[in-house]
Amino acid sequence: MASWPRNPRLIGTRIPRLDGMAKATGKAKYPSDILPAKMLFGAILASPHAHAKIQSIDVKAAESIPGVKAVYVQAKAGSTLRFQGDFIAAAAATSEELARDAVRAIKIEYEILPHVVTEEQAMAPGAPAIVRGGNVRPGRAVIRGIPDSKLAEIEKIVTALPRNQQETRRKQEVEKVFDELFARSDAVVEATYSVPVITHVCLEPHGLTARWDGPDKLTVWASTQAVQVVANELAGEFEIPSANVTVLTDYMGGGFGSKFGADVWGVVAARLARQANAPVRLFLDRSLEHLAAGNRPSATGKVKIGASKDGRVTGLLAETHGTGGTGGAGFPFPYVYDIPVSSRSHSDVFVNGGAQRAMRAPGHPQACAIMEAALDDLADKLGMDPLELRLKNLDPNDFHTPIYKGEIAMAAELIGWREKRKPRGMNGTGPIRHGMGMAMHQWGGGGTQDKKVSCTISPDGTVELKSATQDIGTGARTIMAIIAAEILGLKPTDIVSNIGNSTFPPGQPSGGSTTTPSMSPPTYDAATRARDALFKHLAKVLNVKPEQLSVKDGSVLVEGQASLFWKDACRKLGTASIAETGGFQEGLASVGVGDCQFAEVRVDTETGKVKLLKLVAIQDSGLILDKLTWESQVYGGVIGGINYGLFEERIMDPITGVMLNADMEQYRLAGAADIPEIIVRAYEPDEQKARGVIGVGEPPTISTAAAIGNAVANALGVRVPHWPMSPRNVLMALSAAKKEGRA
Amino acid sequence: MPMVRELRINGRSLAVTAEDDRTLLGVLRDELGLTGAKYGCGEGRCGACTVLIDGEPARSCVTRLSAVGDREITTIEGLEQDGKLHPLQEAFLETGAMQCGYCTCGMIMSGVGLLRQNPRPSREEIIEAMNGNVCRCGTYTRIMAAVDLAARAIKEGRK
Numbered sequence: 001m002a003s004w005p006r007n008p009r010l011i012g013t014r015i016p017r018l019d020g021m022a023k024a025t026g027k028a029k030y031p032s033d034i035l036p037a038k039m040l041f042g043a044i045l046a047s048p049h050a051h052a053k054i055q056s057i058d059v060k061a062a063e064s065i066p067g068v069k070a071v072y073v074q075a076k077a078g079s080t081l082r083f084q085g086d087f088i089a090a091a092a093a094t095s096e097e098l099a100r101d102a103v104r105a106i107k108i109e110y111e112i113l114p115h116v117v118t119e120e121q122a123m124a125p126g127a128p129a130i131v132r133g134g135n136v137r138p139g140r141a142v143i144r145g146i147p148d149s150k151l152a153e154i155e156k157i158v159t160a161l162p163r164n165q166q167e168t169r170r171k172q173e174v175e176k177v178f179d180e181l182f183a184r185s186d187a188v189v190e191a192t193y194s195v196p197v198i199t200h201v202c203l204e205p206h207g208l209t210a211r212w213d214g215p216d217k218l219t220v221w222a223s224t225q226a227v228q229v230v231a232n233e234l235a236g237e238f239e240i241p242s243a244n245v246t247v248l249t250d251y252m253g254g255g256f257g258s259k260f261g262a263d264v265w266g267v268v269a270a271r272l273a274r275q276a277n278a279p280v281r282l283f284l285d286r287s288l289e290h291l292a293a294g295n296r297p298s299a300t301g302k303v304k305i306g307a308s309k310d311g312r313v314t315g316l317l318a319e320t321h322g323t324g325g326t327g328g329a330g331f332p333f334p335y336v337y338d339i340p341v342s343s344r345s346h347s348d349v350f351v352n353g354g355a356q357r358a359m360r361a362p363g364h365p366q367a368c369a370i371m372e373a374a375l376d377d378l379a380d381k382l383g384m385d386p387l388e389l390r391l392k393n394l395d396p397n398d399f400h401t402p403i404y405k406g407e408i409a410m411a412a413e414l415i416g417w418r419e420k421r422k423p424r425g426m427n428g429t430g431p432i433r434h435g436m437g438m439a440m441h442q443w444g445g446g447g448t449q450d451k452k453v454s455c456t457i458s459p460d461g462t463v464e465l466k467s468a469t470q471d472i473g474t475g476a477r478t479i480m481a482i483i484a485a486e487i488l489g490l491k492p493t494d495i496v497s498n499i500g501n502s503t504f505p506p507g508q509p510s511g512g513s514t515t516t517p518s519m520s521p522p523t524y525d526a527a528t529r530a531r532d533a534l535f536k537h538l539a540k541v542l543n544v545k546p547e548q549l550s551v552k553d554g555s556v557l558v559e560g561q562a563s564l565f566w567k568d569a570c571r572k573l574g575t576a577s578i579a580e581t582g583g584f585q586e587g588l589a590s591v592g593v594g595d596c597q598f599a600e601v602r603v604d605t606e607t608g609k610v611k612l613l614k615l616v617a618i619q620d621s622g623l624i625l626d627k628l629t630w631e632s633q634v635y636g637g638v639i640g641g642i643n644y645g646l647f648e649e650r651i652m653d654p655i656t657g658v659m660l661n662a663d664m665e666q667y668r669l670a671g672a673a674d675i676p677e678i679i680v681r682a683y684e685p686d687e688q689k690a691r692g693v694i695g696v697g698e699p700p701t702i703s704t705a706a707a708i709g710n711a712v713a714n715a716l717g718v719r720v721p722h723w724p725m726s727p728r729n730v731l732m733a734l735s736a737a738k739k740e741g742r743a
Numbered sequence: 744m745p746m747v748r749e750l751r752i753n754g755r756s757l758a759v760t761a762e763d764d765r766t767l768l769g770v771l772r773d774e775l776g777l778t779g780a781k782y783g784c785g786e787g788r789c790g791a792c793t794v795l796i797d798g799e800p801a802r803s804c805v806t807r808l809s810a811v812g813d814r815e816i817t818t819i820e821g822l823e824q825d826g827k828l829h830p831l832q833e834a835f836l837e838t839g840a841m842q843c844g845y846c847t848c849g850m851i852m853s854g855v856g857l858l859r860q861n862p863r864p865s866r867e868e869i870i871e872a873m874n875g876n877v878c879r880c881g882t883y884t885r886i887m888a889a890v891d892l893a894a895r896a897i898k899e900g901r902k
Contacts, residue, residue, distance in 0.1 A: 016836060016837075016839055017839065017841070019844070020835070020836045020839070020841060021836065022844075023841050023844030023847045023848075024828070024832045024835045024836055024841065024844075024847055024848075024851065025779075025819065025820075025822075025823065025828070025832060026777075026778065026779020026780075026818070026819035026820050026848045027779075028844055029778065030778075030781070030845060032781075032782065033772070033778035033781075035773060035776070041773075096769060096773070097762070097765070201879055202879060203781070203783050203789065203791055203843070203845045203846055203877065203878075203879045204781065204783075204843070204845045205782070251843070251844060251845075252843065252845075253781070253843050253844075253845025253846075254843045254845060254879050254880060256879075283782075285785060286783070286784040286785055286786070472843060473841075473842035473843030473844065473880050474842070475842075628839045629839070632839060632842055632880075632882065632885070633842075635881055635882065635884050635885070636842055636880045636881035636882060637881070638881065639878075639881025639882075639883060639884075640881055642881075663784065663786060663788065664783070664784040664786065664788040664789050664877065665786065665788050669877050669879070670881075670883070671873075671874040671875065671876070671877065671883075672869075672870045672873040672874045672876070672883050672886070672887060673870050673871070673874045675883045675884060675887075678884055
């Protein structure tokens with residue numbers, strides 16, 4: 001078993017990112033900045049309709065425009081277009097403007113097909129089916145905690161019925177079990193909560209620039225989270241050896257889960273480049289980013305939850321659904337808590353919208369919002385502090401539980417929960433109300449065990465790490481340098497961290513909070529092997545034993561005494577560099593985090609505006625390698641959650657079938673003015689550090705929106721059941737409550 | 744028709760051949776290789792393309808070449824003076840005010856524009872000046888701190 005140094009010099013301190021200078025001076029070249037000689041500009045023609053069939057497509061006029069060098073049609077006559085933004089064709093020309101002129105000149109006859117673009121539309125009786133098998137794909141209920149004997153009894157009743165009546169009856173019988181359970185409960189909440197579809201809005205659009213360096217040799221500069229995935233896809237598409245495809249991503253402007261593949265536009269860019277015999281740049285515009293480059297599915301949960309007087313949950317019955325456009329919309333539920341009896345059935349709803357993609361902690365923010373809202377409403381019904389209710393329903397056998405308890409205590413203290421929080425509905429009668437709320441989340445964040453890093457020490461003293469991972473803004477490049485510098489007794493700036501190249505040793509795609517836990521062990525291993533190889537060589541030259549050598553502060557030590565500067569030691573290698581490859585080492589990385597966030601808000605009941613005052617985020621992630629980039633990740637996650645909690649939603653027009661806010665004006669994102677005081681703290685007692693490295697990219701974004709929703713409910717005395725907590729949703733909830741005499 | 748014109752960029756006079764209706768952003772990036780200004784939304788809403796025109800922050804993605812004339816353009820590439828970074832660039836590095844870095848140049852240009860007009864901005868003034876620049880990675884807390892730090896550094900330097 002390997003272990004991290006017990007008294008590190010660098011690990012766990014605040015180290016600025018190595019590429020900060022390039023980013024702050026404009027010298028960092030992002031894939032969309034690259035302009036190879038003779039490059040042509042690409043433009044995309046995408047479906048203007050939500051659902052249509054191409055009857056005919058004519059590119060003659062487009063091809064005849066001077067300066068237009070290639071036109072490629074992806075969706076030929078007879079093809080069905082399944083959403084606004086579905087890819088049809090692309091053109092390459094000597095200028096961006098000409099390329100756009102070219103795609104505008106493509107003549108298409110469409111047969112417009114009926115569409116459904118909202119869940120309401122898709123689920124309505126008589127709605128046109130947009131996929132085979134219908135717009136709603138129900139899953140079977142997942143039941144926990146009902147005794148097998150009872151389930152067998154239900155199955156006996158059900159199977160005696162004709163097949164088409166079975167599912168309805170099964171549902172009724174299960175509901176009967178819950179009816180009995182809820183009848184014995186002291187408090188029961190029945191409510192429906194929902195979160196909307198949101199889009200990734202990566203600031204750098206998806207796309208790549210492709211250059212053929214020979215008939216079977218391709219170089220691309222791609223804005224991607226996975227250089228090797230893109231390389232393998234392109235190699236497969238063009239039936240050329242993977243080794244002949246080089247994907248380069250020195251920098252990239254955000255992915256959040258949506259940039260793992262070459263995508264249709266990436267493949268088409270390479271086709272156009274081949275056709276035109278010149279490099280082609282093809283990136284999406286902002287509108288297509290919203291429409292076609294992925295989204296986080298919506299989620300709606302019809303939930304019935306009960307508890308006994310002491311705050312212990314008795315059972316949970318949930319029917320959930322969501323849409324990921326033409327993709328699924330699953331999420332884990334129940335979430336975090338120990339629920340003794342539960343039944344959850346989920347349906348994926350299909351609409352004419354772009355397919356969902358992984359987005360920062362896929363499924364979890366949805367699960368968290370619904371679960372935490374239900375628990376909070378339950379606490380209110382019981383007249384209990386929601387913090388106490390949560391403590392009562394943590395699983396005593398779950399390793400997360402003591403961590404949760406420690407974190408909740410920290411967060412409650414930092415936000416002033418005991419002093420400032422008043423029960424729901426007790427926050428005044430004037431138009432401005434104050435509220436506080438909390439929520440909890442969990443995530444995996446473990447790594448893979450098959451990644452490799454090479455470490456080369458050259459006679460001039462240079463140390464270079466290489467791996468085919470990439471830095472998507474998280475600090476991966478810096479983290480790897482810190483580890484090598486720690487082991488080699490150097491400064492992180494002495495290390496060249498060379499990543500973002502698909503031809504390097506296999507590296508981790510940047511997703512699932514797995515990059516750091518995947519790349520740290522092989523980096524540690526490679527640097528250790530390289531150091532030991534250097535020691536072996538020096539031992540001969542210096543006539544000592546390798547065990548007598550060590551490194552510190554840029555020097556090689558013999559028996560603890562500084563003997564040679566690093567550069568002089570490396571010079572003794574002569575002409576041969578040391579090159580070692582490192583792999584997985586047991587004991588350096590781990591998996592599984594669980595955390596909490598608390599929010600404080602002020603709500604104007606007349607305008608419906610929610611002002612966030614303070615956000616406290618406590619996050620564990622084992623051993624933290626760089627506090628500076630770690631905190632950046634947590635701040636960023638929280639701000640992503642603020643966007644989800646207050647602003648973001650994709651708005652579809654049911655009549656025309658188009659997205660009404662496919663831009664950055666109507667699709668609202670937080671700006672500087674929307675950021676509250678954010679307190680970020682690591683939960684890192686020694687036993688957490690001893691777990692090794694765990695990823696942190698995703699978990700801190702999960703519970704923010706849920707905590708904000710609960711704070712708003714606390715302020716208003718009324719639950720706003722639909723996210724975001726926008727003026728519209730707040731005012732709708734207040735008005736509904738007024739009508740029903742609840743407020 | 745494309746025409747040859749002189750643009751005043753970063754203290755130099757540069758000749759470009761381009762149509763009147765080309766965006767300044769496209770010309771900077773694809774004709775002059777000044778890629779610090781980025782395309783983010785193409786509608787002046789995200790701030791990634793921010794440059795200074797006569798010292799004022801402007802969205803180069805919605806600025807047509809015809810509107811530039813002989814006004815002085817400053818891009819991120821022109822901030823460095825005598826091998827020294829602008830105090831706001833230093834402050835971004837010191838506070839670690841970046842993640843993916845795609846918005847960073849636009850952020851810095853908006854901040855530099857503010858500091859030129861108002862070297863001692865209040866917190867509210869910083870927020871107002873920076874509010875139109877979007878950072879999807881969520882680095883605002885440090886970006887605000889960086890602008891504040893630079894303002895203080897400029898003040899110290901002038902004493």
